[in-house]
Amino acid sequence: MAEQTPDPAAPALGSAVRGYLDHLTVERGLADNTLVSYRRDLRRYLGFLAARGIGGLDRVRAEDVAAFLRGLREGDADHPPLGANSAGRAVVAVRGLHRFALREGITGHDPARQVRPPTPARRLPKAIALDQVExxxxxxxxxxxxxxxxxxxxxxxxxxxxxxxxxxxxxxxxxxxxxxxxxxxxxxxxxxxxxxxxxxxxxxxxxxxxxxxxxxxxxxxxxxxxxxxxxxxxxxxxxxxxxxxxxxxxxxxxxxxxxxxxxxVSPHTLRHSFATHLLDGGADVRVVQELLGHASVATTQVYTLVTVDRLREVYAAAHPRARVSR
Missing domain, CATH: 1.10.443.10 (Intergrase catalytic core)
Structure with a gap:
């Protein structure tokens, strides 16, 4: 899936992307780092479409979007394979572009609607113990x-x-x-x-x-x-x-x-430890959500998995009937 410069004879593609990015900036207020990533992902998407001879969003099919996702995961001569998180972000950007184009009347269909981002492997946040924090x-x-x-x-x-x-x-x-x-x-x-x-x-x-x-x-x-x-x-x-x-x-x-x-120890270690230690101390998950600034409680609930694992360890080590008899 070699990336090429979009065909200049099809300015509607670049115009649609610019309109979508302006929408994300002005109306959605996305963070600068997110906008930079979306802009890079969509530039790669336009190169992919150009390589397939597709000059307008109205000509994109669901198979094209699915092929773009496969190419992200497999990599090519110019790009290494992307992990599930990075490929998922790119697909989210593409899905948003097509949804925006349909809503604005640029196209009459949304070919990306049925293409789902890859499911990332669940990674529990890394927290350190209180004595390590001290x-x-x-x-x-x-x-x-x-x-x-x-x-x-x-x-x-x-x-x-x-x-x-x-x-x-x-x-x-x-x-x-x-x-x-x-x-x-x-x-x-x-x-x-x-x-x-x-x-x-x-x-x-x-x-x-x-x-x-x-x-x-x-x-x-x-x-x-x-x-x-x-x-x-x-x-x-x-x-x-x-x-x-x-x-x-x-x-x-x-x-x-x-x-x-x-x-x-990463820049997020103390943030993860803050959340985990609050939940270990009995804090309500929605309070922790507010303190962390998460838009959805589902994002915060991953920390409850950490504390459940910790509870399981303590239970297995301390309870006389926790061990399976041999």
């Missing part, structure tokens, strides 16, 4: 160096709120707020305002340890880091006084994991 946080140290204080605040916030690493580095100082919930007297609670996928905002409480680490960073470290820059509202700063990048935050996590002797 080892990771302790590995940052308690020094008064500005970067050490920043790193401790960053990791405490990631575990204490379940934030994506991109959400954490996207925070501004003003996104940490102190609220007084109705019906709780003079009690105040610190919350963080995260901007998640699609620009959706959510408020997540900040626990005692994360709050203490943030206060130490804001008072004793951030002003010193900010002095090296030109002024930015960013919460987490790099050594030059600019906003800490995702790559910089990932380096912080990787360095702490190395010092703690932990392997296979």
């Amino acid at each position: 080892s990771l946080l302790a590995a940052v140290g308690d020094g008064q160096d500005p970067r050490a204080l920043r790193d401790r605040a960053l990791l405490e916030l990631l575990y204490g709120t379940g934030a994506r690493i991109s959400e954490a580095v996207g925070l501004d100082v003003d996104d940490i707020e102190r609220l007084r919930p109705a019906g709780h007297g003079d009690a105040e609670v610190d919350v963080t305002r995260f901007r998640g996928k699609g620009g959706k905002e959510r408020l997540v409480p900040v626990g005692r340890f994360a709050r203490g680490a943030l206060e130490a960073y804001l008072v004793r470290a951030r002003p010193r880091l900010a002095a090296a820059g030109r002024g930015t509202p960013a919460l987490f700063l790099n050594a030059r006084g600019g906003r800490l990048t995702r790559q910089g935050a990932w380096a912080v996590l990787r360095a702490a994991a190395g010092r703690a002797g932990l392997s296979d």
Whole structure:
């Protein structure tokens, strides 16, 4: 399935794709990274159609879309085989394009409607145990160096709120707020305002340890880091006084994991651990859904599988009648 440049004699194809991407940007508010992936997938799809001599969406058949999916999974001279997740994303983009074309009257049928994305293998989120989280946080140290204080605040916030690493580095100082919930007297609670996928905002409480680490960073470290820059509202700063990048935050996590002797720690590890430990502690799955910013509770329910596995392990090890007699 060698990719070719779409036939310039068929501008309707490119116009339909541009219209669909504009729709996703303006009306659906998809995240930039998702739009980049969709644009790349649809460029490959147009190349596939051009190679088959198809110059318009109205000429596409279900067999063509199915063949495109097979080609994604098998690969060709120009592309390696795609896994189920990547191929599934491409098929979702193609299905959305055809659905959009039908709705807008560009075509009179939807050939992709019956073509289903491949089912990805179920992979349980990787979480680390509480003592491993504590080892990771302790590995940052308690020094008064500005970067050490920043790193401790960053990791405490990631575990204490379940934030994506991109959400954490996207925070501004003003996104940490102190609220007084109705019906709780003079009690105040610190919350963080995260901007998640699609620009959706959510408020997540900040626990005692994360709050203490943030206060130490804001008072004793951030002003010193900010002095090296030109002024930015960013919460987490790099050594030059600019906003800490995702790559910089990932380096912080990787360095702490190395010092703690932990392997296979990814940027999502603390988020997975946050969710798993909440559910282990009895939190309702819909509360965890809100805290994580998942659009569907089905996305969050995968964490319940982790806790069920853990319960099974504990039961098998501890209950006198759990083992099968021989």
